[in-house]
Amino acid sequence: MTDDIASAAAAFRAQFGSPGPTFVVRAPGRVNLIGEHIDYNGLSVLPMAIPRAVRALVRPRADGTVCVASRATGFGVRTFALATDIPPYPMGDWGNYVKAAAQALEREHGPLTGIDVLVDSTVPVAAGLSSSSALVIAVALALLAANDLTVDPLALAERMAAAERYTGTQGGGMDQAICVGAQAGHASRVDFHPLRLTAIPVPPDWRFVVAHSLEQAEKSGPAQETYNRRTVECRVAFEAVVARLGQPYPGYRELLQAHMPDELLATADAVLQDPVRRRFRHVVTEADRVRRAESALRTADLAGLGRLLTESHRSLREDYEVSALALDELVDLASEAGAAGARLTGAGMGGCIVALCTASRSANLVTALRTRFYAPRNTTDGLGDHLFVAEPSAGARVEPV
Numbered sequence: 001m002t003d004d005i006a007s008a009a010a011a012f013r014a015q016f017g018s019p020g021p022t023f024v025v026r027a028p029g030r031v032n033l034i035g036e037h038i039d040y041n042g043l044s045v046l047p048m049a050i051p052r053a054v055r056a057l058v059r060p061r062a063d064g065t066v067c068v069a070s071r072a073t074g075f076g077v078r079t080f081a082l083a084t085d086i087p088p089y090p091m092g093d094w095g096n097y098v099k100a101a102a103q104a105l106e107r108e109h110g111p112l113t114g115i116d117v118l119v120d121s122t123v124p125v126a127a128g129l130s131s132s133s134a135l136v137i138a139v140a141l142a143l144l145a146a147n148d149l150t151v152d153p154l155a156l157a158e159r160m161a162a163a164e165r166y167t168g169t170q171g172g173g174m175d176q177a178i179c180v181g182a183q184a185g186h187a188s189r190v191d192f193h194p195l196r197l198t199a200i201p202v203p204p205d206w207r208f209v210v211a212h213s214l215e216q217a218e219k220s221g222p223a224q225e226t227y228n229r230r231t232v233e234c235r236v237a238f239e240a241v242v243a244r245l246g247q248p249y250p251g252y253r254e255l256l257q258a259h260m261p262d263e264l265l266a267t268a269d270a271v272l273q274d275p276v277r278r279r280f281r282h283v284v285t286e287a288d289r290v291r292r293a294e295s296a297l298r299t300a301d302l303a304g305l306g307r308l309l310t311e312s313h314r315s316l317r318e319d320y321e322v323s324a325l326a327l328d329e330l331v332d333l334a335s336e337a338g339a340a341g342a343r344l345t346g347a348g349m350g351g352c353i354v355a356l357c358t359a360s361r362s363a364n365l366v367t368a369l370r371t372r373f374y375a376p377r378n379t380t381d382g383l384g385d386h387l388f389v390a391e392p393s394a395g396a397r398v399e400p401v
Contacts (some may be wrong), residue, residue, distance in 0.1 A: 008071070008401055012057045012118040012332035015069045015077075019396065020401065021057035021118070023145055027138035027396040029123035030130045030178045031208060032313050032345050033297075033305075035290040037320055039172030040191045041234050041252040043287045046294060047174055048202065049182030050210070052122040052391040054134040057401065061114040062147035068117040068139070072125070082106045082114055089307055091224075093130035095166045097132050101139040104163035104234040104361025106373020115146045124385055126216035132167075133175035134294045137396050138162050146399045153180040153395070154195050170222055182395040193253070202392045203300045206360040208354050209334070211369050212386040213326035214379060216349035218267050223349040226327075230279065230320065237272055237280035241248055244271045249296050252283060261288050263267075276319065286312060305357050313353075322348030330373060337368035362389055 009020045011141040035045030043193065044137035061067075064082040069075075078095030082087060086103045089095045098117075106112055123131040133199055140160055144151060150161075157180045161173035177190045177197060186199040234252075242249055244267050249255040255264070261284050270279045283295045288376050289308045317323035334342040334355035342355035348387055357365050375379055 002398065004401065006065055006227045008055070008057055008118065011071055012059070012116075014118045015118055016067070017240045019059070021059050022027060022401060023058055023142075023401055025058060025138045025141045025145070025396065025398050026053045026399065027056070027057040027134040028180050028182065029134050030175060030182070031210060031390050032174065032351075033208070033354065034293045034308060034343070035174075035286060036072055036312060036316055036343075036345070037230060037322065038252075038283055038286050038290075039174040039190070039192065040170065041172075041238075041283055043252055043256070043283070043289050044189055044191050045174045046189055046200075046290050047178045048187040048208075048390075048392040049178055050129065051393045052120060052124075052129070052388075052390075054121040054131060056122055056142050057118045057120065058142040058146060059116045059219065061116060061192055063114055064111060065114040066098065066102055066117070066143075067114075068095065068119065070094070070119040070121070072119075072121065074115055074311040074390055075119075075256055082112050084110065091168060094135075095136045097164070098139050100163045100166035101160060102134045102143060103166060105140060105143050108159070108289060109144075109147065109149055111145055112147050115142050124352075126351065127212050128217050128344070128348070128351025129210070130175040130179065130346070133160070133164060134396075135177055137163050137176060137179045141396060141398055156180060158195050170226075170228050177396070180395050182393060185392050186395040187297060187392055189290075190308055193250075193251070200294060200297050201396060202297065203302075205359050206302060207357050207359050207366050208370070208390045209339070209362060210345075210352050210354055210388055210390050211329060211330050211334070211373070212352050213324060213350055214343070214377060214386065215326050217322055217347055217350035221349060226322070226349060226363070230322070233276050233279040234283055237268065237276045237283075240271045240276075241267050241280065244306055252287070256284065256287055261285065278319040278321075280343070282315045283352070285315055285319075300359065302340050302356065309341035309343040309356055310335065316344055316348055320348075321360050324348070327351070327353055330369065333369055337365045337372075339365055361394065
């Protein structure tokens with residue numbers, strides 16, 4: 001048992017009493033390299049899992065109760081009974097992510113045995129690194145393991161993507177898919193309907209620097225209205241463009257397969273008004289950037305991928321309007337410090353950027369961001385939670401303590 005697991009196990013016994021946890025679930029956060037706000041439109045995205053993870057220490061119970069606590073401050077203990085219809089906590093409560101997984105599995109596999117869970121996470125909360133979906137996956141795997149159940153990983157990802165809408169956010173399925181299906185040393189192209197992951201090796205000399213804007217991006221809180229409004233705007237734009245083309249298409253994927261981007265953008269100019277026209281332009285151009293980014297990754301074209309990251313950020317800032325001044329500043333500083341490219345990652349409206357560079361430049365890039373962004377904000381203590389180099393990591397797993 002490693003020292004950090006031993007410390008967490010001791011914290012578990014202090015919270016729940018003896019005996020201690022019987023197993024640990026590790027569910028990684030993720031960085032989306034490119035393909036932002038298009039997964040819920042059924043379009044391919046290109047994320048990777050990161051070493052930072054939600055870790056859940058688990059002990060099965062003899063009843064149908066779930067009791068979950070967190071080692072982080074500000075997260076109170078949440079206790080509820082497993083049921084096919086579990087009333088939610090107030091909007092934005094962290095326990096709703098636990099309830100989301102529990103309700104979905106109880107409906108499909110119940111009645112289930114409950115669990116005591118201590119969450120010990122290294123994924124920054126509300127940072128655009130998928131801490132919420134990692135928690136959903138961790139709880140789902142904990143309940144399955146406690147009840148001696150197995151579910152195909154991608155099937156579980158799809159079910160948990162649907163389950164997470166219990167929290168009120170109408171998201172896509174990227175976060176859950178990469179959380180369960182990632183391979184170490186690889187990014188993954190995630191395709192939908194049906195869900196598929198294609199692993200793509202990351203060149204060993206590449207580094208991805210993640211930097212937090214110090215502004216939270218609460219998809220279950222204030223940003224939820226903006227996030228959900230974008231999904232509606234995308235649907236409105238799609239329906240208007242399809243009506244103008246006079247041909248039925250099930251979704252954006254089929255539309256983009258049948259028409260070139262320039263044709264679609266010209267049609268959008270004719271039938272849409274801003275801001276819906278700009279939302280459509282982002283979806284179309286971002287989908288094309290994902291295709292080109294995969295090619296750049298496969299051919300180790302660092303400069304090419306860097307340009308695509310920067311183009312993506314510009315589109316997210318101007319067309320999708322989900323950036324923030326601090327995110328824009330970080331992107332500019334990263335580029336000035338030698339990054340090949342940078343962009344916000346995650347839903348935006350706060351959270352993090354990801355900057356691409358070579359291994360030889362990563363230390364200088366980290367130093368420049370520390371000096372020029374964090375030091376003026378008096379945020380250099382505990383900076384490892386805000387600024388770090390992420391490596392492509394493996395997906396979720398269950399291990400004995």
